[in-house]
Amino acid sequence: xxxxxxxxxxxxxxxxxxxxxxxxxxxxxxxxxxxxxxxxxxxxxxxxxxxxxxxxxxxxxxxxxxxxxxxxxxxxxxxxxxxxxxxxxxxxxxxxxxxxxxxxxxxxxxxxxxxxxxxxxxxxxxxxxxxxxxxxxxxxxxxxxxxxxxxxxxxxxxxxxxxxxxxxxxxxxxxxxxxxxxxxxxxxxxxxxxxxxxxxxxxxxxxxxxxxxxxxxxxxxxxxxxxxxxxxxxxxxxxxxxxxxxxxxxxxxxxxxxxxxxxxxxxxxxxxxxxxxxxxxxxxxxxxxxxxxxxxxxxxxxxxxxxxxxxxxxxxxxxxxxxxxxxxxxxxx
Amino acid sequence: xxxxxxxxxxxxxxxxxxxxxxxxxxxxxxxxxxxxxxxxxxxxxxxxxxxxxxxxxxxxxxxxxxxxxxxxxxxxxxxxxxxxxxxxxxxxxxxxxxxxxxxxxxxxxxxxxxxxxxxxxxxxxxxxxxxxxxxxxxxxxxxxxxxxxxxxxxxxxxxxxxxxxxxxxxxxxxxxxxxxxxxxxxxxxxxxxxxxxxxxxxxxxxxxxxxxxxxxxxxxxxxxxxxxxxxxxxxxxxxxxxxxxxxxxxxxxxxxxxxxxxxxxxxxxxxxxxxxxxxxxxxxxxxxxxxxxxxxxxxxxxxxxxxxxxxxxxxxxxxxxxxxxxxxxxxxx
Numbered sequence: 001x002x003x004x005x006x007x008x009x010x011x012x013x014x015x016x017x018x019x020x021x022x023x024x025x026x027x028x029x030x031x032x033x034x035x036x037x038x039x040x041x042x043x044x045x046x047x048x049x050x051x052x053x054x055x056x057x058x059x060x061x062x063x064x065x066x067x068x069x070x071x072x073x074x075x076x077x078x079x080x081x082x083x084x085x086x087x088x089x090x091x092x093x094x095x096x097x098x099x100x101x102x103x104x105x106x107x108x109x110x111x112x113x114x115x116x117x118x119x120x121x122x123x124x125x126x127x128x129x130x131x132x133x134x135x136x137x138x139x140x141x142x143x144x145x146x147x148x149x150x151x152x153x154x155x156x157x158x159x160x161x162x163x164x165x166x167x168x169x170x171x172x173x174x175x176x177x178x179x180x181x182x183x184x185x186x187x188x189x190x191x192x193x194x195x196x197x198x199x200x201x202x203x204x205x206x207x208x209x210x211x212x213x214x215x216x217x218x219x220x221x222x223x224x225x226x227x228x229x230x231x232x233x234x235x236x237x238x239x240x241x242x243x244x245x246x247x248x249x250x251x252x253x254x255x256x257x258x259x260x261x262x263x264x265x266x267x268x269x270x271x272x273x274x275x276x277x278x279x280x281x282x283x284x285x286x287x288x289x290x291x292x293x294x295x296x297x298x299x300x301x302x303x304x305x306x307x308x309x310x311x312x313x314x315x316x317x318x319x320x321x322x323x324x325x326x327x328x329x330x331x332x333x
Numbered sequence: 334x335x336x337x338x339x340x341x342x343x344x345x346x347x348x349x350x351x352x353x354x355x356x357x358x359x360x361x362x363x364x365x366x367x368x369x370x371x372x373x374x375x376x377x378x379x380x381x382x383x384x385x386x387x388x389x390x391x392x393x394x395x396x397x398x399x400x401x402x403x404x405x406x407x408x409x410x411x412x413x414x415x416x417x418x419x420x421x422x423x424x425x426x427x428x429x430x431x432x433x434x435x436x437x438x439x440x441x442x443x444x445x446x447x448x449x450x451x452x453x454x455x456x457x458x459x460x461x462x463x464x465x466x467x468x469x470x471x472x473x474x475x476x477x478x479x480x481x482x483x484x485x486x487x488x489x490x491x492x493x494x495x496x497x498x499x500x501x502x503x504x505x506x507x508x509x510x511x512x513x514x515x516x517x518x519x520x521x522x523x524x525x526x527x528x529x530x531x532x533x534x535x536x537x538x539x540x541x542x543x544x545x546x547x548x549x550x551x552x553x554x555x556x557x558x559x560x561x562x563x564x565x566x567x568x569x570x571x572x573x574x575x576x577x578x579x580x581x582x583x584x585x586x587x588x589x590x591x592x593x594x595x596x597x598x599x600x601x602x603x604x605x606x607x608x609x610x611x612x613x614x615x616x617x618x619x620x621x622x623x624x625x626x627x628x629x630x631x632x633x634x635x636x637x638x639x640x641x642x643x644x645x646x647x648x649x650x651x652x653x654x655x656x657x658x659x660x661x662x663x664x665x666x
Binding site: 093102103148149150162166171172173174175176177178179180181183184185186187188190195196197206261262265268269272273274275276295302303305306308309310311 | 380395410426435436437481483499504505507508509511512513514516517518519520521523525528529530594595598601602606607609610635636638639640641643644645648
């Protein structure tokens with residue numbers, strides 16, 4: 001079990017009691033169960049994690065999830081009265097109303113009643129949500145969208161994930177399956193997508209899409225400086241083209257221009273649909289941060305609808321992996 | 334002033350008082366100001382309309398709007414105490430929080446404080462909303478989406494309009510300009526759109542798009558039976574291809590197949606993003622009703638995300654022009 005040094009301290013009253021209430025957020029991933037203690041003023045007090053060992057029966061994973069949550073409470077000198085909720089974010093489909101994980105890829109949860117399972121270990125109320133949604137909620141409470149009522153978070157990783165926040169709450173449709181923003185077709189009959197459609201935004205704007213574009217351009221341009229950054233195609237990453245652009249390579253500039261154009265097309269769609277206060281970019285590609293945002297804005301400003309109104313801001317997400325923990329801790333609010 | 338015979342009657346208590354409360358909905362259009370008296374049990378009691386005469390100063394139009402509202406109250410034997418709200422739906426951009434029409438194309442409203450203007454005529458609270466949003470709200474309260482918490486209405490007319498209902502309320506973004514679903518690009522670098530982008534859903538799925546596809550196919554197929562339905566290209570309408578399909582014409586079938594494929598692509602995007610309980614199709618093309626819905630379903634069922642969950646229904650809207658009046662009457666709820 002990893003224990004990460006406290007970020008913040010437990011505030012005490014003059015009488016020595018606890019001045020604040022707390023919630024626990026658990027980010028259930030394929031590799032680790034990461035959990036954090038979060039104060040009602042949205043501060044991550046401390047976090048710890050244990051390996052998920054996803055091939056075990058669901059009951060064992062649930063027991064470790066409860067263990068790590070309860071140990072965070074105990075080790076910080078708190079008890080059940082100080083902690084108002086435990087929230088769990090996990091990949092896949094969640095029935096948040098009933099606290100049930102309907103389906104999780106790579107983990108053995110199938111219609112698993114998490115709320116009921118946790119009752120064996122604690123009386124603290126339990127809430128569940130999707131992990132991308134939880135990350136968006138975390139950023140909306142404590143990150144780059146703090147103070148915003150509406151926000152859309154786009155995660156640019158292996159795929160393109162989406163989390164929609166409306167009135168400070170997750171919106172995921174009547175069946176919990178909404179917010180699949182990466183599976184919005186932007187090129188009818190375009191590149192095949194894992195979901196079965198063709199031309200999904202994800203196939204162009206994910207790190208996977210960027211790597212594909214980079215490799216194609218390198219094969220067409222044996223003279224490109226990109227070959228210095230990635231001497232073989234297997235070494236191409238989501239950073240290669242951006243690094244090449246910064247080094248002045250013209251082929252890299254073409255790749256980034258193409259990638260940015262697809263990304264801006266999808267983002268402008270999101271603006272025209274949602275007009276949220278802010279769109280946050282998270283995930284691997286978004287490590288390019290403000291540099292990427294600045295590249296996106298000319299096309300977005302040229303194309304977006306409603307120009308004489310306050311404009312949606314595009315910002316890098318700021319909480320990184322903590323977003324999922326903090327957002328999970330907010331699921332009960 | 335047109336007066337339309339009552340649809341329903343004012344319900345009385347045994348003591349002769351009024352058994353229900355009412356609201357007034359006003360659908361402010363470029364041609365007519367249409368208004369209706371709506372009971373708290375969502376019934377349109379009666380409606381009337383006056384010509385907008387949109388070239389007049391805003392004050393005169395506002396006076397006629399108040400006139401038609403107050404006459405509906407008076408002529409139905411009600412007074413201000415029986416009527417809890419007046420709602421106004423209008424094209425363009427509305428600041429619904431403050432009751433201000435920010436901008437209306439073809440009408441002289443520019444940052445017009447409608448709430449303040451109505452105070453000269455009545456103390457009944459006034460609410461404003463966009464007309465496409467109001468129509469969606471009307472269908473969600475009293476039409477094809479009655480009983481649904483979430484719904485998206487798509488209006489297939491000259492353009493493609495959108496209205497988003499979440500938790501029985503209109504969602505229009507933080508600046509009131511959201512829900513422009515027709516301006517979601519589905520064909521990057523495709524047909525030019527009036528909004529300045531290329532490849533917007535509207536350019537393919539509006540009646541205008543269908544008419545363009547029909548004309549192109551007729552020019553390529555001088556032998557097509559479509560020429561019997563529309564002897565000259567200027568006679569082509571949004572119905573021509575559908576009528577040709579029903580008459581067994583193969584060119585008409587190609588046109589409808591193409592149109593349906595673009596429409597289904599956008600609708601599947603809406604499902605993947607919102608997973609609403611229901612998507613309603615309104616506007617001219619949607620007069621094809623269930624016939625059109627049945628054509629759309631195979632592609633939607635093949636492509637939509639989240640197949641093991643309850644599925645979004647696609648239905649024709651049912652209230653026609655009354656949707657905007659009834660929805661406007663619900664703006665205060």
